[in-house]
Structure formats: structure tokens, C-alpha cells
Amino acid sequence: MAMAAKRTALITGAGDPAGMGAAIARRFARSGMSVAVLDIVEEGAKEVAASITAAGGSAIAVTADVTDRKQVTEAAERVRSALGPIGVLVNNAAIEGWCKFEDLTDELWDRTMEVNLKGAFIVTQTVLPDMEAAGWGRIVNISALGGQMGGVFDMSHYNSSKGGMISFTHSLAIGLGAKGITANTVSPGFIDTPMARRAIETSAFPVDHREILKSYPIPRLGSAEDIAAAVAFFASEDAGYITNQVLGVNGGCYN
Numbered sequence: 001m002a003m004a005a006k007r008t009a010l011i012t013g014a015g016d017p018a019g020m021g022a023a024i025a026r027r028f029a030r031s032g033m034s035v036a037v038l039d040i041v042e043e044g045a046k047e048v049a050a051s052i053t054a055a056g057g058s059a060i061a062v063t064a065d066v067t068d069r070k071q072v073t074e075a076a077e078r079v080r081s082a083l084g085p086i087g088v089l090v091n092n093a094a095i096e097g098w099c100k101f102e103d104l105t106d107e108l109w110d111r112t113m114e115v116n117l118k119g120a121f122i123v124t125q126t127v128l129p130d131m132e133a134a135g136w137g138r139i140v141n142i143s144a145l146g147g148q149m150g151g152v153f154d155m156s157h158y159n160s161s162k163g164g165m166i167s168f169t170h171s172l173a174i175g176l177g178a179k180g181i182t183a184n185t186v187s188p189g190f191i192d193t194p195m196a197r198r199a200i201e202t203s204a205f206p207v208d209h210r211e212i213l214k215s216y217p218i219p220r221l222g223s224a225e226d227i228a229a230a231v232a233f234f235a236s237e238d239a240g241y242i243t244n245q246v247l248g249v250n251g252g253c254y255n
Contacts, residue, residue, distance in 0.1 A: 008034045008083040009235065010076070012066055012123055013093030015039025015048055019193050020142065021092040022048045023224035027232045029057030034083040038062045038075055038093075058083070066093045066119030069126070076126050085130035088138045088235045091120035091165070096158050096195050109157045116161035120168060128181075137181035138235040141169045142227075145189045145250050162187075166246055173244035182243035184234040189250025192221040217252030 009028045014021030014037045025035045029052045039045040045061035052059035064071035094116045131137025146159035172183035213219050230249050
């Protein structure tokens with residue numbers, strides 16, 4: 001897989017060392033990219049960035065709430081100053097939460113949409129001028145299996161936000177392709193991350209996750225590295241003629 005050695009990538013929600021964002025950041029760094037690890041939690045972002053630099057990669061930590069345009073703008077400026085223009089964006093930041101539909105509040109619905117969908121809009125709009133100026137860019141948005149097929153009733157707010165992410169990506173791909181910018185979606189299935197473990201361990205989880213996995217063609221939890229591999233392909237030079245796609249990384253449960 002060919003990768004440009006001097007690209008700078010920004011990954012949102014990458015401050016959990018065991019999460020998908022961190023795995024993506026590490027994968028990019030191994031490919032020669034300079035990496036900006038963005039998270040609302042400063043300590044986590046610094047830990048992930050430090051682990052990358054300790055392994056010989058180039059990385060910085062930046063802190064921002066993706067729903068706050070001023071914070072995102074300031075974070076992007078720090079990235080440009082330290083690493084150069086942003087050519088690769090991964091919109092990974094998200095919140096989850098199980099809630100009985102009848103108990104779902106306006107506030108929880110709005111907050112989920114604000115972080116998971118509006119946050120991606122704000123960050124993309126902020127870094128897009130770098131890609132347009134270069135005539136090259138890669139946008140990879142992280143959706144979810146529930147965004148494709150609806151998923152569990154008591155995650156309708158989360159699933160709706162992730163379905164919106166797929167539609168958002170389609171719009172970006174259509175509008176930006178002629179400018180040399182691709183936009184694709186990676187849609188994780190059941191991935192072994194802290195977010196998934198919180199769901200498994202909550203009393204609201206409706207079934208034994210082991211029973212779900214038995215129905216998969218590949219009957220196991222996915223790993224954060226499985227997601228990172230898919231994202232790395234979409235972000236590569238080799239994927240220059242691939243846009244407007246949704247890639248399910250899900251053990252075959254939806255294919």
C-alpha cells in the first residue's frame with residue numbers, strides 16, 4: 001500500500017489508548033504520516049501521542065470539543081503550525097449510550113447528534129481548505145453497523161447519528177471528488193473497544209454478546225486494529241479512485 005511520507009493526518013476522538021482512534025493514529029504513524037491526536041481529554045491525547053513518538057513516529061496531541069467551532073479552529077491551527085497542512089481527516093469522535101426509547105430525552109438525543117454528527121461537520125469544514133489548496137485529500141468518517149441497519153431499538157439516537165454520518169459522507173464525496181478529495185465511510189461492527197465493553201457490561205444490553213457472535217461468519221469480536229487497517233486503505237494513495245463508499249468491518253454479519 002503506497003502512502004505519501006509527508007502527509008499530515010488529524011484523527012478525532014483518538015485519546016483512548018485502547019480505542020479505534022488511537023489504533024488509527026498508530027497505523028498512520030507507522031505508514032510515515034505525521035499525526036495529530038485530537039481528543040476532549042487532554043491526558044489521553046498526550047498519552048497516545050507520546051506512545052507514537054516513543055516508537056519513532058511523528059505526533060502531537062491537541063485538545064478540543066468537536067462541537068465547539070472556536071476550539072476546533074484553534075486546534076487545527078496548532079496542527080498546521082507543528083505538522084503542516086492537514087491532508088487526511090478521520091472523524092472518529094463519538095459518544096454512545098443505551099437508553100430505553102420511551103426514556104430518551106430531547107437533551108440526550110440532541111447531545112448525541114451534536115457530538116457524533118455536527119462535530120464531524122465542524123471539523124471537516126475547518127480542515128477542508130487545506131485539502132482544497134493541495135488538490136488532494138482523504139476524509140474517512142466512522143459510522144457503525146447500527147447506522148446501516150438500525151440496530152438495537154434502545155440505541156435509536158446513536159444509530160440515527162451514525163446513519164447521518166453515512167449520508168454526510170455521500171454528500172462530501174459528490175461535492176469534493178473533482179477537487180481531488182475522497183470521502184468514504186468505515187462502518188465497524190462489534191469491535192472490542194472500551195465503548196463496546198461499556199455496552200456489554202451494562203444491564204441495558206439486551207442479549208448475551210457471545211450469542212450474537214455465534215451468528216457471524218467470523219465468530220469473534222473485531223479489534224481496533226481491524227478498523228485501523230480499513231481506514232488506512234481509504235487514506236492511502238492507492239485509494240485515489242475510491243470515494244462515496246461504505247466499508248463494513250463486521251465479520252460478515254451484514255454482508
